[in-house]
Amino acid sequence: MSGVFGAVMERLTRGESPRAAARALGIPLDLAQAVADEAERLGLVIRANAACGTCVPTSSPACAGCPFSGK
Amino acid sequence: MTSPARTASVLLVGNPNVGKSTAFNYLTRARQRVVNAPGTTVELAEGSWRVGDADVTLVDLPGTYSLIARSPDEQVAADAVADPSHDLAVVVLDATALSRGLYLLGQVATAGRPVVAAVTMADLAATRGLRPDIGGLADALGVPVVEINGRTGLGAEALADAVRAALETPAHVTGIDPHSHTDSLHDNLACAQHLFDWVERVADAAVPATPPRRTLTDRLDAVLLRPWLGIPAFLAVVWAVFQLTTVVATPLMDGAAWLVSGPLASAVSSVLDVARAPAWLTSLAVDGLLSGVGTVLSFLPLMAIMFAAVSVLEGSGYLARVAVVADRAMRALGLDGRAMLPLIVGFGCNVPALSATAVLPHARQRLLTGLLVPLTTCTARLAVYLLLAHTFFPGQAGTVVFLMYVASIALVIGWGLIARRTVLRDVVAGPLVVALPDYQLPHPRALALGVWTRVWSFARKAGSVIVIAVVILWVAQAIPARGGYTPTEVPVGDSIYGVVSESVSPALAPMGLDDWRISASLISGIAAKEVVIGALAQAYALEGADDATLGDQLRATVDETSGGHAGAAALALMIFTLSYVPCFATLAEQRRLYGWKWTAGAAGAQLVGAYLMAVAVFQVGRLLL
Secondary structure: OOHHHHHHHHHHHOOOOHHHHHHHHOOOHHHHHHHHHHHHHOOOOEEOOOHHHHOOHHHOHHHOOOOOOOO | OOOOOOOOEEEEEEOOOOOHHHHHHHHHOOOEEEEEOOOOOOEEEEEEEEEOOEEEEEEEOOOOOOOOOOOHHHHHHHHHHHOOOOOEEEEEEEHHHHHHHHHHHHHHHHOOOOEEEEEEOHHHHHHOOOOOOHHHHHHHHOOOEEEOEOOOOEOHHHHHHHHHHHHHOOOOOOOOOOOOOOOOHHHHHHHHHHHHHHHHHHHHHHOOOOOOOOOHHHHHHHHHOOHHHHHHHHHHHHHHHHHHHHHHHHHHHHHHHHHHHHHHHHHHHHHHHHOOOOHHHHHHHHHHHHHHHHHHHOOHHHHHHHHHHHHHHHHOOHHHHHHHHHHHHHHHOOOOHHHHHHHHHHOOOHHHHHHHHHHOOOHHHHHHHHHHHHHOOOHHHHHHHHHHHHHHOHHHHHHHHHHHHHHHHHHHHHHHHHHHHOOOOOOOOOOOOEEOOOOOOOOHHHHHHHHHHHHHHHHHHHHHHHHHHHHHHHHHHHOEOOOOOOOOOOOHHHEHHHHHHHHHHHHHHHHOOOOHHHHHHHHHOOOOOOHHHHHHHHHHHHHOOOOOOHHHHHHHHHHHHOOOOHHHHHHHHHHHHHHOOOOHHHHHHHHHHHOHHHHHHHHHHHHHHHHHHHHHHHHHHHHHO
C-alpha cells in the first residue's frame, strides 16, 4: 500500500489509533479517520466491536450469557 | 442544459451530520415529498428547487462517508450516484472535517457525476483556525465551490447560480478519471489509495494541515499499548473487577438464595399442599425446579454486576486496547493475532465466539481458533467458580476466580502452541488491525439498557434450557435402578441417575472428588454449564439432608472425599470444569463448522487434558494446601 492510505494503515497495523496516526503523520484527524473507515469497508481493518456484531443475544438463548455480544 | 420537457435532477450528497438536510429544507421549503428509494423501503426526501428560471428536482440522499456501502441507506446513496439519469451532484462538505467530505466528493467524481461543492460550518471551522480558502478549494477541485449556511440562507443564491451554470456546462473534478465501480478488492484498494492522495493534495491547498493535539487518550495509550505494561495492567483491571464483583455480589447472592430456598420454597409448598397436589408434583416443583433454577437465578445479581463492569470496560474503549496488546503477544507466540476478538467473545459465551471466527480470512485459521474457543471460560462456568471459591476460599474468592481466567488464557496459549506444532502446522499468522476509538465515558442509559438486556437473556436461558435439563434430571432421579423402590419414592442414590453417576465417580477419586453428586453435576454440565450448580443443588435437595446451604453441604462432601484437602480438590474441580468437554450448543456449532472428526477429536483431547490437569492439581495441591 502506498501514499497517505498506506502510511495510515501502517500506523493502524502497529496498534495506533487514527488520532495517533494523524499526529505522527502530520495530517488532519478526519483524513486518518476516513482512511480507517474506508479500510474497514474494504475488509482490511476490524472495528473494535466487529466480532461481537455476529450475534444478537436476544435471538438465541445460547448467546444469553455473552457480555460482549452486540446490543 | 437538459431538454425543456424534462426537469433536471440534482443529488444532495454528503457525510452524516454536515447540515445537508438543513440546506435541503431551506432550498426546497414546503415543496417537498417523501418517496421510497427504488426497490427499497429506504425513504428519501425530494423537493422542487427554483434555480434561475427553472425548477429542478433536489434529492436529499442518506448521509454516508463512502460509496462502498455497508447499510441499505448507504446503498441507496451509492446507487443514486451511479445512476446516470441524475444530472448533477451537490456535495456538501463540512469545513471542520474537510478531508472526509472530499473523499466522498472524489468518489462521486469517479462515478462520472458533474459536481458542485457546498461548504458548511465554515464559521465553526474559523473558530478552530480551520476556515477553508474557498477560492483555493475551487481552483484545486476545478468545480464551483460555494459557502452555504442552511439556517441563515447564506450562499443559497450563489449555490443556485453555480448549479444552473453547471447544468448548462457540466463541471468535472480535476485530477480524477471517471471509471465504473467494480467489486474487485484490488481495484477498490488502488482507487482508494489514489483518491486519498488526491484528497491530501486538495485539502493542503484549501486549509493548512493541523494534526490533532496530544490528548488523554494518547497519554493513556502510550502506557497501555506497551505489551509489557499493557498486559499486567489488563490483568490488574480484571482482578479488580472480580474483587469488586465478589465483594459487592456476595450479600446480594446470599439474599437471593435465602429468598428462593426459604420463603419462596415454603410458599410454593403451601400452595401445592392447599391444592392437594401429589407428592411427586411437590417434589418436582420444590426439590427439582425451584432448587435447580432458583440456585442459578441467585447468581443474577452477580451477573448484573459483572456485565456492568465489562460493559464499562467495553464502552470506554479499553477492551479494544486489550485486543491490540494481546494480539502482539499472541503473534509473538506464533498464533494468529486476528484470533483475539473471537477469543475475547468466548469469555462471554463460546457459541457466538465460534460464529465470530468468521472475521478470520482463512479456513485453517478459523479451525484453529474455533478449536481453542471452548477453552475460554464462559460466564456459565463463572457461576461454578464463584460457588466453589466462596465455599472453599471465602477470603480470597475474587483472586481465585481471577486465577481461573489466567488459567484459561494459559490453556488457550498452550493448546494453541501444541496444535500449531502438530495438526495445524500450516496456519499462517497475520496481523490484527483495529481502528481504536478514543477513550470515552460510557453512557449511563445505554449501560443500564445493555446490562438489563443481558441479565434478562441469561434469566430466560435459565428459564428454558435449565428447566428442561432439570426436569430430565428429576425424571432420571425418580426412576429406581435398584432396591425395589417405587418410582418417585426412590432415594436419589438408588435411582438411575445416582447409579450411573456412582459408576463414574471412582474415576474422580484421583482428583479427591469421588462422590456421585459431583460426577452427576459434571455429566449434566455437558448439556449446559449452567446446569452444573442446578444439578448439585437438586441432588442435595432431593436427599433432604438438612437445612444447610449448598456450599456447606458441598464443603462437607469434598472434605470427606479429599481426605481433608478440600481446597486442593476444589481447585481440581474448577480446573476440570474449565477445560473438560464443551456444552452441547458449542459441540453442535463446532460440528456444523468443522465436522465430526475435528469436533470429537478436540473434545476428546480436552477431556483427557482436563483430567490429567485436575489430577495433577489435586495431587500437588494436597501437599501444599
